[in-house]
Amino acid sequence: MFLISRILSFIERRKQTVYGCLNFIGVCYSLFMIVALAAVNIFGTCPALYDDCQLPIFAASIIIFQVCANLVLIQLTMRINKVSYWTLNSSSLLPRAVSPPQEGSASLNDGKSGRFCHECNMNAPRRSHHCPLCGVCVLRCDHHCFMTGACIGIGNQRYFVVFLFWVCIGALYGISYMLAYMNSYVAPNSKYGYVIYLAPFACIQWLLGNLNGFHVFLSVLLCISISANFAAVGFFCAQIFYITQGYTMFDYHNYRTKHNLAGDGSNLKERLALIFGRNWFLNFIFPQFWNRNIFTAEIAQNVFLMTSKDV
């Protein structure tokens, strides 16, 4: 008990450092998985299975480009998440000034008007959320993603969704090659058959000298890739659900239930255009970074939560 309370108080004191470390570890993990999965299949499994790997490598290059391009864009467009970005570029959309609320004031959290962020020392729309790690108020905040090291908000949610989509494709592609290789070269030579595919069991066999380094690495990578793929599919489906409902994950589970917040947009087309800009599907073919988020007057009013009608 004493040790746990000491650890918790240490985390509380060093919150920023702990968050920073988790962010760094998450991004390193993502980059490692991309490089490891690509290298193992391009230089290991594919040449062992087929004489000509030109087409699979071409397909892998497209997947790697899509994953990396969207990962970079998630970072680069974080500035568009900031409330200050909209203050400078679209000041007419922002709510009227709200004074810093007094202690115990009813307006502190009435859920209807904008709010005052004490950390940023500025007025912010209700549909923004202060991220303690990024140190900014994020507009239409979905969540802070440690795997990409970024806050997911209005500016970069589209790249996050497309990133997840290509991660699912890439993981499935890599898993199929690893399974084909292991079915041909690992399972037939193991007296334990397919059980050797399980990472903990493969590690024990490696320590006992019954499995070589590459094969144990394949087993570990296969298990991690399958779990990562399940996670990516789950996250992708959840993101599509929230987007089609006109909410962020944060708003859906907070403001919708607590304050009866209506979803953004009156139809699916408007909701997709808010996140992906014009022609949403093109983002899945090539990142449409020049294509801006489209706010209708009603969506702007809902996102910036103005009570007046002068949008």
Ligand SMILES: [Zn+2]
């Ligand atoms: Zn803030």
Ligand SMILES: [Zn+2]
């Ligand atoms: Zn953040």
